[in-house]
Amino acid sequence: MLKIIRKFAKTALPKKQVYKIKRRIEEKRFHDYLQQHLDLNYRQADPGLVPPRELIAQTAALNEEELERQCNGDVYFETGYLEVLRIFKILNHFGINLRTIGSIYELGCGTARLLRHFRVIEGVRLVGSDVNGEMVEWCQKNLTGMEFYHNNLTPPLTFAEDNCFDLMIASSVFTHIPLETQELWLAEMQRILQPGGIFICSVLGQFHVSALLSPEETKSLQTSGSYTLTSNDSQATYSTRIGGSAWDVFQTRAEIIKVFGSYFQIVDYIPGVQDFLVLRKNDPSFLEVNNTPFPSQKY
Numbered sequence: 001m002l003k004i005i006r007k008f009a010k011t012a013l014p015k016k017q018v019y020k021i022k023r024r025i026e027e028k029r030f031h032d033y034l035q036q037h038l039d040l041n042y043r044q045a046d047p048g049l050v051p052p053r054e055l056i057a058q059t060a061a062l063n064e065e066e067l068e069r070q071c072n073g074d075v076y077f078e079t080g081y082l083e084v085l086r087i088f089k090i091l092n093h094f095g096i097n098l099r100t101i102g103s104i105y106e107l108g109c110g111t112a113r114l115l116r117h118f119r120v121i122e123g124v125r126l127v128g129s130d131v132n133g134e135m136v137e138w139c140q141k142n143l144t145g146m147e148f149y150h151n152n153l154t155p156p157l158t159f160a161e162d163n164c165f166d167l168m169i170a171s172s173v174f175t176h177i178p179l180e181t182q183e184l185w186l187a188e189m190q191r192i193l194q195p196g197g198i199f200i201c202s203v204l205g206q207f208h209v210s211a212l213l214s215p216e217e218t219k220s221l222q223t224s225g226s227y228t229l230t231s232n233d234s235q236a237t238y239s240t241r242i243g244g245s246a247w248d249v250f251q252t253r254a255e256i257i258k259v260f261g262s263y264f265q266i267v268d269y270i271p272g273v274q275d276f277l278v279l280r281k282n283d284p285s286f287l288e289v290n291n292t293p294f295p296s297q298k299y
Helices: 002-012 015-041 064-070 073-093 115-120 133-142 179-192 206-212 215-224 253-260
Strands: 103-107 125-130 147-150 165-170 193-203 226-230 247-251 265-270 275-280
Touching: 015 073, 015 115, 064 073, 073 115, 073 193, 103 115, 103 179, 115 125, 125 133, 133 147, 165 179, 179 193, 179 247, 179 253, 206 247, 215 226, 247 253, 253 265, 253 275
Parallel strands: 103 125, 103 165, 125 147, 165 193
Antiparallel strands: 193 275, 226 247, 265 275
């Protein structure tokens, strides 16, 4: 029935009305799921303000058409609810009790499109950082219940002690970190995550290879294990071309497993629009997790 409603809405209603309906659907789905799984540890949280267009452009645009869509407030919130709900479902799938999460850190939080929605967990400490000082300043002025810090292009994260976070996320971050500093950041993430803690991050997979790389570039990727587009490349993502980052970083699945697996146990490698890595910091006392793969994201 929901699919029929969505199909009808796309063909019969103006885009803005469609966006509003989809936002309400995802918002309800998000809160229903969290109320069920958090029970008394759930709290209603106002999603807050939509950031200005110039900040959204630097974080969420594959192309100019996508930028126009993402700048709509309802789309901004809909995609946030959708992605954070997916993270909660991944955690639940691998046996992580949401009510035991006391602290969450997001590397490359941008305008807190995702982090803000974790405020539904009663009493959780939420920390975000970004290399873009303008975004950090906007978050500090406009969003409550979270800590925001500016970080440099290379570690360390001076605000974070060893073993201080239960859960960490980095969405569309390692997709843009240059290869020469990638392992520095993996080591830093390992340092600040609790033993047995979970780190969920995204990498560019087949969807973006097909969308952005030529056959010659794809062949180079397969041969060398990595390939990088810079802001000077016409086929780079819109956000990269306008200065949101300077790189779109591609690695083969084998290379990612080798590099990321040097720092964390790889619990799952989930294909999607961006591939999700579910990583765990080693803890000898931790019980074996569910080994059933989480369903791939369809695109």
